[in-house]
Amino acid sequence: MRYHQVPHTQFRAADYCGLLGEGFRSLPYSLRLLAENAARHSKDGAAALDVLARKGDAVPFRPARLLLHDMLGIPALIDIMAMRNLLEEQGGDPGTVDMSLPVDLVIDHSMSINHWADRFALQKNMDREFEVNRERFAFLKACETRFPRLRVIPPGGGICHQVNLEYLGQTVLPSQDDADLLVPDSSLGTDSHTPMINALGIMGWGIGGLEAEAILFGExxxxxxxxxxxxxxxxxxxxxxxxxxxxxxxxxxxxxxxVVDTFVELFGSGYRALSVADRATIANMAPEYGSTMVFCPVDERTIGYLNDTGRNESAARSEAYCRAQNLWLEGVDSAVDYDEVVEIDLSRIGRSVSGPSRPEQRIDLSDATERLKLKGETERRVQVEGEAHDIGDGDVIIAAITSCTNTANPRNMVTAGLMARNAVARGLQVPPHVKTSLAPGSRVVAKYLKESGLQSSLDTLGFEVAAFSCSTCNGMSGPLHPAHEATIKAHDVKGIAVLSGNRNFAGRIHPLASRNMIASPPLVVAYALMGTILKDITLEPLGSDQNGDPVMLTDLWPSADEVTKIVETFVTPDEFNKNYAAINDVNAEWNALETDAGTYDWVPSTYVSFPPFVREIERDASPVAPILGLRPLVILGDSVTTDHISPSGIITPESEAGQFLQKQGVAPRDFNSFGTRRGCSDVVVRSTFANYRLRNEMTPDKEGSWARIEPEAEVTSVFKAIQTYLERDQKLVVVGGKEYGCGSSRDTAAKAPWLAGVRAVIVESFERIHRSNLVNMGIAPLCFPDGVTRKTLSLDGSETFDIAFDKDLTGATLTINRKDGSVETTPLDLRLYNDGERATFAAGGLLPRAFRSFLAGAA
Known part of the structure; x- marks a missing residue:
């Protein structure tokens, strides 16, 4: 591999363009970066030529750093700690299981909005967060003590993707292996919204926790x-x-x-019109589109953002490097050859929302009432017992300004603040049935809202800062007012949650929300004021002012010039520098935690437990064999999300997980959430298909976590079916439709089924990250051939299945043994995309493969 000097710097750079020749000019900028990375991580740079060929061949990629958050980072770290213990037990060196590159873990997913509309809400929520998560946090601090390359950003520091965008991301940085070599920054993360960092011209996408572990091991x-x-x-x-x-x-x-498994790349005459914050909002939602990432090439606005957020050194070297490496975008590069082009005219876009249960269900704002109203829904009102107000169908029960998607965009936040200011000036109030909250993704947001005077108006409407975390967007919306919850349950009130997030899947935000709507921060304020979706927000008043005059949405919406003036005055580099210089000191309780560097002590815990899939690793791999006699645990439709497979949100007392925790002496107020208890296998297995909105076609008349035990045809809970099948040593299969596993990149959506005895998933198509997680757990990811579905095969769940794999692990054959004695076969596509994945699957998954490698001293 040849190198050359980067002009105006003391650094060198890999000459990937010289390796590719003039052919690189037709490559999209994202593929140029992939080629540069592949060149550095293959012999003589040969893999870069595979990128140039664009035939879909597998090339090696290794990021500059990893980004973890606590909900997925803790299970990964538990696996690693357990591997170290097991390795030592079997005579290996536990020190070989270490972190081979820098890792940032941000504690941002664990806070629940238990307190809101209260000037002390933030402190109360932070106190409560530490109270219920102390054991988890102590484990993380123990890991930080043991692994020098692990940095933990404590609770209250912000959301991982916003921290990544505003602070961690460098665009170009010195190599960890050679301080004189500049390399493009790249960041893979255990959250599907990692592509937010694409806005800075940084390659990054979401991966499962298991894939992160492989990278940590040096792969x-x-x-x-x-x-x-x-x-x-x-x-x-x-x-x-x-x-x-x-x-x-x-x-x-x-x-x-x-666009599943594709890169999307922004370009065109309107690209310059999008600020980096705008690009970040678009790129953040890459998993909602299904793409691996939404790449934004480096230009003057990229460098301007680095300077505006206090990263002047990064800005200078990034511009020098990108100009020298043909990674700088000037205008429209007509030489680039895209596989397909999609056109969007920014001037033709109007206000919109999405719902009721999918981010891509976009609705023109003027059509929102008609599209989101339930069949037969009327303006029925029910008195709230003990309160002086009522609640009804279509009411907004949660209005949350949340999520890095939007709170990293100063114009969005300032517009919302000005909306609140204008509403307060007109005397408008939020109805009492609306739970309001504001959870910025960084403390910088809180600072500029306060300094500009806008936070006081948000406070008046109930949007006090309640957290610096993912909160409602991650399903950590917390409880409603007890009287509201009781009334909603007693009268089956069909309320709606409105949030400025990126995910609105059924059952994700709150179990009592019948629908979830994504909206911009200013529209969250508007819907909070209106209090219902049964009125057209574009035609009907949000309320009446002090004189009884109607106040319309257009009366409150601020001018663009006013927004610009506040952003330019109060969003400054100095604020970013001061905030992130003090990032390690935002939580005194975190700093007071004491840990030691000795062997980790695995004590009985409902948060951190030694995982069975590590404990059960065998020293030697068995040959891949047919899987015989599988029974379906569930048969599902299209767009089954990881929230359906293994939910992240609230644990209710009546749920299987809730019952288990109570038997362990945990009071319901301390249940926390499924997400925060992902380090406990006993809770994880009870999360399997535990979503309140699950639709299992084997139990068509029921919604929720229901299954049917065969051959008895007994309808029961999913977990009771799992228990029964585990006692019988009966292996299971999951059958589904299109886009199986879309949503968050949680590895527990593969670990939970594995613990339940699922050894194969057969669907029409997979979402990218979930398929990878299945492979890494040793679960066979199988697809029906074109034209074949669960419906064309008339599957009803009474069948048993045999799966025989081709010797080269490129395909499989499904034998269906029906209850009437008939037998039918169909070929299946085994979705293993390269030799590395085939080796992992043959080994029984990533952890067994890695463990045997460590044990043999090969790693």
């Missing part, structure tokens, strides 16, 4: 050279819309097109 990640969809933007957005509106249009278009 490269095989990436099949993807198709690249060019997203051509033209025109300029109007002053009446936000970046959220643009992102929802992109979600609608790209999900309809089908």
């Amino acid at each position: 490269t990640s095989p990436v099949n050279v993807p198709r690249v969809i060019g997203l051509e933007v033209s025109g300029a957005p109007s002053d009446d819309i936000t970046a959220t509106d643009i992102a929802l249009v992109v979600a609608e278009k790209l999900r309809a097109l089908g």
